[in-house]
Amino acid sequence: MSDNGAVISAKGVTKVFKDFWGRPKVRAVDEMDLEVHRGEVFGLLGPNGSGKSTTVKMLLGLLYPTRGRLSVFGESPRVVKIKARIGYLPEESYLYRYLDSNETLDFFGRLFDLEGPTRTERIEQLLDMVGLTQARRRRVGEFSKGMSRRIGIAQALINDPDLIILDEPTSGLDPLGCREVKELIQNLSRRGKTVLLSSHLLSDVEDVCDRVAILYNGHIQAQGPIKELLARPDVFRVTAPVMERDRMERLLEEMRQEVGRDAVRVDTPTRSLESFFLEVVERARAAQPDSSGAAAGGPVANYLAASGDAQPAESILDRLAQAPAAEPTEPTTEPAPGEAAAPVEPQLDSQRLAALVTSAEKPGEPEQQPAESAAESATKAEEQADTQLLQGLLAGKNDASAKGQDEER
Numbered sequence: 001m002s003d004n005g006a007v008i009s010a011k012g013v014t015k016v017f018k019d020f021w022g023r024p025k026v027r028a029v030d031e032m033d034l035e036v037h038r039g040e041v042f043g044l045l046g047p048n049g050s051g052k053s054t055t056v057k058m059l060l061g062l063l064y065p066t067r068g069r070l071s072v073f074g075e076s077p078r079v080v081k082i083k084a085r086i087g088y089l090p091e092e093s094y095l096y097r098y099l100d101s102n103e104t105l106d107f108f109g110r111l112f113d114l115e116g117p118t119r120t121e122r123i124e125q126l127l128d129m130v131g132l133t134q135a136r137r138r139r140v141g142e143f144s145k146g147m148s149r150r151i152g153i154a155q156a157l158i159n160d161p162d163l164i165i166l167d168e169p170t171s172g173l174d175p176l177g178c179r180e181v182k183e184l185i186q187n188l189s190r191r192g193k194t195v196l197l198s199s200h201l202l203s204d205v206e207d208v209c210d211r212v213a214i215l216y217n218g219h220i221q222a223q224g225p226i227k228e229l230l231a232r233p234d235v236f237r238v239t240a241p242v243m244e245r246d247r248m249e250r251l252l253e254e255m256r257q258e259v260g261r262d263a264v265r266v267d268t269p270t271r272s273l274e275s276f277f278l279e280v281v282e283r284a285r286a287a288q289p290d291s292s293g294a295a296a297g298g299p300v301a302n303y304l305a306a307s308g309d310a311q312p313a314e315s316i317l318d319r320l321a322q323a324p325a326a327e328p329t330e331p332t333t334e335p336a337p338g339e340a341a342a343p344v345e346p347q348l349d350s351q352r353l354a355a356l357v358t359s360a361e362k363p364g365e366p367e368q369q370p371a372e373s374a375a376e377s378a379t380k381a382e383e384q385a386d387t388q389l390l391q392g393l394l395a396g397k398n399d400a401s402a403k404g405q406d407e408e409r
Contacts, residue, residue: 087161097141145172
C-alpha cells in the first residue's frame with residue numbers, strides 16, 4: 001500500500017510505442033495521473049484506442065511505462081508478490097477448451113500454489129457463485145459466451161485477490177447474469193476489495209462505480225465521483241407527493257408545512273452517464289482532431305455505393321464482353337469457294353522419306369514401288385549382319401591367339 005493509501009497510483013505515466021527504427025509511433029497514454037483507493041469501484045472509460053488496454057497492461061506488469069511512476073500496492077507491478085494479489089478478467093476468456101469447469105479452476109488454483117483442501121473448497125464456492133455447479137463436468141469449449149464469462153469471473157477470484165481488474169465483465173451475459181455480476185462487484189467492494197472496471201456498457205458502470213475516468217487519445221478528459229460528474233448545478237429539482245400543480249408552485253416553506261419537511265427534498269438532478277460520456281468525447285475530439293484510435297464515422301466508401309448512386313468504372317471484363325467474338329482458328333474440312341485450304345503438316349513416314357531421298361539422288365529414274373524399296377532394305381540388312389558376324393569371328397580368333405602366347409610365356 002502506498003503512503004497515501006492508494007492501491008493504484010499513477011504520476012505522469014506516459015507510454016510511447018516505437019517503430020522498428022526506434023522512432024515514436026503512437027503515444028497511447030500521455031501524462032496520466034490516477035489514484036484508486038481500497039474498497040473503491042473505479043470505472044476506466046473511453047472509446048476504442050483511447051489507451052484503456054495499455055493502462056491495464058501496465059498495471060499487470062506486461063508493459064513498462066516510458067515515463068512517469070506507476071505503483072500497485074506501493075510497489076512496481078512487475079513484482080511477483082504483487083501479481084499474486086491481482087485478479088484479472090480479460091475481454092476474451094482465454095481458457096483451455098478441453099478442460100471442464102472444475103479442472104479449469106483447479107488449474108488456476110495450482111498456478112497460485114493453493115493447497116489441495118483450500119483449492120477444493122474455493123472451487124465449490126465459486127462454481128455455486130457463478131451458477132455453474134450443474135455444468136462443472138462440461139468442457140469449457142462447449143460453453144456459450146455467457147457461460148465462458150462466468151467461469152472467467154470465477155478464475156479471476158480463485159486467488160482471493162485484493163485488486164480485481166475486470167474488462168467487459170458483462171459481455172455476453174443475459175440481463176439476469178448482468179445483475180448478478182453487478183451485485184457481486186458491489187459485494188466485493190463492501191468486503192474491502194478494489195475493483196477496476198473497464199466497460200462500454202455505461203449503464204452498468206453508472207450502477208456500480210464510485211468514481212470514473214474518461215480517456216481520449218491517451219489523456220484523462222474527466223475524472224471524479226460519478227454523482228458529481230453527472231450533476232447539473234445550474235438546475236434544481238424538487239420532489240413531492242402527488243398533488244395539484246398550482247399548489248406545488250407555492251412557496252417552498254408553505255408546502256413543507258403542509259405535507260411535512262421529510263416528504264419534500266431539494267437535490268441536484270443528474271443526467272445519464274452515456275450523455276455525459278458522449279459530451280466529453282465530442283469536446284475532446286474537437287480540441288484534438290487527430291487521434292491514434294478510432295475516429296468518427298464518415299460517408300460510405302465509393303466502391304460500396306448503392307446502385308444508382310455512382311457509376312462504376314468500366315472493367316476489363318466488361319470491355320471483353322462487349323468486344324466482337326474472335327474467328328475460329330481451327331481449319332475447316334473443306335475450304336470456302338475461292339479460298340485455299342490451310343496447310344496441314346504431313347505425318348512422318350520413314351520408308352516414304354527414304355524413297356524420296358533415293359529419287360532425289362536419281363532424278364531421271366521413275367519412283368520405285370514401296371515393295372521394291374522394302375526388298376532392297378532387307379538385302380542391305382542381311383549384308384550388314386554378315387559383315388558384323390565375320391568381324392566377330394576374326395576378333396575371337398585374335399583373342400585366342402593372344403591367349404596362347406601368354407600361356408607359352
